[in-house]
Structure formats: structure tokens, C-alpha cells
Amino acid sequence: MDRVEDAPGRGRADGVVDEYLCRRPAAPLRPYVARYFGYRQAGVPPGLHRGLPSPYLTLILTLDDRLTVAGHPDPRQRPGRYDTLLGGLHAAPALIAHEGRQSGVQIAIGPLGARTLLGLPAGELARTDVPADAVLGRYAAELRDRLREARTWEERFAVLDRLLPRLLVPGREAPREVVHTWGRLLSSGGTLTVAELAAGTGWSTRHLTARFRDEIGLSPKTAARVIRFDRARRLLRARAAALAAGGPGGGPSSATGGLGLADVAAACGYFDQSHLAREFRALAGSAPSHWLAREAHGEFRNVQADRAAGTEEWEGQGLIANG
Numbered sequence: 001m002d003r004v005e006d007a008p009g010r011g012r013a014d015g016v017v018d019e020y021l022c023r024r025p026a027a028p029l030r031p032y033v034a035r036y037f038g039y040r041q042a043g044v045p046p047g048l049h050r051g052l053p054s055p056y057l058t059l060i061l062t063l064d065d066r067l068t069v070a071g072h073p074d075p076r077q078r079p080g081r082y083d084t085l086l087g088g089l090h091a092a093p094a095l096i097a098h099e100g101r102q103s104g105v106q107i108a109i110g111p112l113g114a115r116t117l118l119g120l121p122a123g124e125l126a127r128t129d130v131p132a133d134a135v136l137g138r139y140a141a142e143l144r145d146r147l148r149e150a151r152t153w154e155e156r157f158a159v160l161d162r163l164l165p166r167l168l169v170p171g172r173e174a175p176r177e178v179v180h181t182w183g184r185l186l187s188s189g190g191t192l193t194v195a196e197l198a199a200g201t202g203w204s205t206r207h208l209t210a211r212f213r214d215e216i217g218l219s220p221k222t223a224a225r226v227i228r229f230d231r232a233r234r235l236l237r238a239r240a241a242a243l244a245a246g247g248p249g250g251g252p253s254s255a256t257g258g259l260g261l262a263d264v265a266a267a268c269g270y271f272d273q274s275h276l277a278r279e280f281r282a283l284a285g286s287a288p289s290h291w292l293a294r295e296a297h298g299e300f301r302n303v304q305a306d307r308a309a310g311t312e313e314w315e316g317q318g319l320i321a322n323g
Contacts, residue, residue, distance in 0.1 A: 032113025126217025
């Protein structure tokens, strides 16, 4: 069994609860699910979290209080409160509010695994959030009930390992050309053009764009932007964490400085630092320095699946195995 990865700060002397754990699923689920994340906070200041675009669908099963979504990626969708939530790929942040406590389990699902695990293509969930029972029926409530009965994170992750495989229905794979395209996008870090992607499928760019959007939920060009952004923000967060710990480049006061934004931009396929900043504003709703400053002060916590996972752990986790 893989060990449970625990981010710092599980408990504090002042009685504040701040737990966040990350774990890979059991082997039968790994072609479809990248990670489990368990989170619990209590006694912390009320906050507003931004759920940022990533290459994964999100399944959240709350443990105590309901999840409050103050703003969905699609602004036309009304705010709501959820016991369970299933969200598709998106290219705008979600806004999640809490009043000082929150707890649950988040499951990161690769879009190519949606057919097999959820019974529908990821494209049907694009840019939207729904109660999980709208897709999983009564099984969503059963999953949540079993998680709430478990007493430890290890037991909760074991519940997922035991129950999620019951959802798997083999033979629901995405079209081979879409699988191939998604794999190339991930392996390139989102740096390939649509023309380059189409050349590997035998399809025209127009046909590839339409079929890819139907299956994944985003066009190849938008998916590339999300993958590139996801890699850049993880790299920035990792660098900020190293600086805050007193690593190369500065001490705790350097959370927004000395990060080498130009180097990150070049490494992630942006034209320059200005291009990176524009993409951050478009996809995260803030500049990189502003996002990192709020991250450092704990305003963007939990629910977004990245605090315990380093950049390298996510690369290649796009469920290319389906192809």
C-alpha cells in the first residue's frame, strides 16, 4: 500500500485543526484516478478559496459541513451548497467559501477516465458543477456515508479503494485519436499547436477540435492553455515554498519575489513573463504575485488539489494508459 502523504500543519497547539493529505489510489483505479486528497480545517478564519483550472475533473465528498460554491466557472450557474460535487474541466476559477471550517475528500479524475468511471464523456460536464448524485445516483450518497463512518484518513482512502472500482465499466474508451491527442498535450506540457496535434491523428484541425471538445470538454487549444497554466502555477508554488523555507533566493519575506517568473514562463512554454501574467489573470483571476501572496497567507487552502502534490507528480498522470 502506498504511504499517505501528509502536508505540514496537521494539528496545532492552539487547537486549530488543519489537515491535508494526499494519496495515490489502488492499482485498479490508477488508469482513471490520479490522486485522493483529504482535508479538514476547523477554527481558522473564514475564507474564500479559488478552485483553479486543472487537467482533472473534480469529485468532492464532504464529511461535515456542506461545500459552498459562491461562484462557478460558468458565471451563469447560480451559487449553491453541496454534500457532494462533480465538476468538469474549466478555464475559469470557481469560488468556494467557508466560515472557518471545512472537511471532505477530493478525487482527481482524468478526463479519459470519465467514460469508464462515471459512465459519460468528460465533455458532458465541461465548465459546470453538479451534485454527484446527478451522475452517480444513490452511489454518491453511499460513498459519502461510508467515508463519514470511517475514523481515520487511512480508513477513508481504503473505502475509496474498495468502493470506487465498483463503478468501473470497461469498454467505454474515448476515440483513439482523442486519446492520442490528450497524451501528446500532457507530455508536451501544453506547448503543441492544434496543427501539430492534428498531424498525428490524420484528422483535420477542425474535425479534431470538434471531436476533442465533445470528449474532453475543452478545445485542444484551451486544454493546452490549462495544462500549461497548471504546470506553471505548481512550479511557482513550489518555488515560493522553497523560498519561504529559507531555500535559494531568499527567506520567508520572499514569497512573491526572487521566483524567476521569466524562467518559469520560459520553462512552461510562454512567450515571456508578460504572457504568463496575462494567462494567470485570465485563468486564475489574479496576477501570479497576488495569487502567491494570498497562498502564502493561507487564503487559498484545501479543496484545490495541489498543496501536497509536487509538480512532477502530476505530469504524465493524464491517464494515457487508456490508449
